Amino acid sequence: MNLTDAISARRSVRKFTDRPPTREELEQMLSAATLVPNHRLTNPWRFYVLGPEARAGYGLALGNRKAKKATDEAHAESIRKATSDEHRAQPCMLIVAMVLNENLEIREEDYASTMMATQNICLTAVSLGLGTYIRSGAIMDDPAARAAVGVPEGERIIAVLSVGTPLEVPDAKPRRAVAEVTHWVD
Numbered sequence: 001m002n003l004t005d006a007i008s009a010r011r012s013v014r015k016f017t018d019r020p021p022t023r024e025e026l027e028q029m030l031s032a033a034t035l036v037p038n039h040r041l042t043n044p045w046r047f048y049v050l051g052p053e054a055r056a057g058y059g060l061a062l063g064n065r066k067a068k069k070a071t072d073e074a075h076a077e078s079i080r081k082a083t084s085d086e087h088r089a090q091p092c093m094l095i096v097a098m099v100l101n102e103n104l105e106i107r108e109e110d111y112a113s114t115m116m117a118t119q120n121i122c123l124t125a126v127s128l129g130l131g132t133y134i135r136s137g138a139i140m141d142d143p144a145a146r147a148a149v150g151v152p153e154g155e156r157i158i159a160v161l162s163v164g165t166p167l168e169v170p171d172a173k174p175r176r177a178v179a180e181v182t183h184w185v186d
């Protein structure tokens with residue numbers, strides 16, 4: 001598959017078959033991630049490939065947050081369990097984190113590079129017949145979630161990716177026409 005086709009075919013895939021990606025496929029995605037432009041060659045990215053226990057632990061941390069809206073303890077417990085089980089059952093989850101440089105200008109560049117790395121993961125996945133789904137949110141700073149996936153002090157989680165063989169590929173979501181968002185400046 002050529003690059004333009006991979007870019008066009010990429011979707012946020014939320015339903016996967018049970019087949020997890022192989023270690024070789026994951027290594028290929030992560031190798032591609034490290035080839036992005038990176039000012040000062042800081043190599044800011046860190047990747048965490050989660051096994052079932054880590055996925056369940058992350059899901060439990062997320063479930064705890066969701067359970068705060070529950071009306072009673074039995075409901076709260078069912079939310080915690082369901083969220084943890086859902087995450088354990090995922091074919092594969094990757095955490096993309098970045099090392100926090102003390103210099104804020106470098107930190108911003110590093111964030112940009114690490115997000116580009118994330119896109120390389122997503123596009124390489126498409127080229128391998130796989131799908132990905134990026135998630136974010138306040139959970140990424142939650143100490144329980146960070147502990148569950150083993151991210152240390154000094155690193156920031158910037159994306160939580162599900163990876164697997166798509167069971168269902170959603171239709172493309174329309175974007176604004178490029179002419180509407182482009183200024184051709186003389």
Ligand SMILES: Cc1cc2nc3c(=O)[nH]c(=O)nc-3n(C[C@H](O)[C@H](O)[C@H](O)COP(=O)(O)O)c2cc1C
Nearest residue numbers: 010011012013133134135136137159170171172173
């Ligand atoms: C930085 C980032 C964070 C995202 N976080 C979430 C999220 O927390 N939950 C979610 O459902 N989708 C999340 N998405 C996926 C977007 O909702 C999705 O890319 C968008 O709907 C367009 O769909 P597409 O990826 O299939 O083109 C995130 C995407 C990016 C780039």
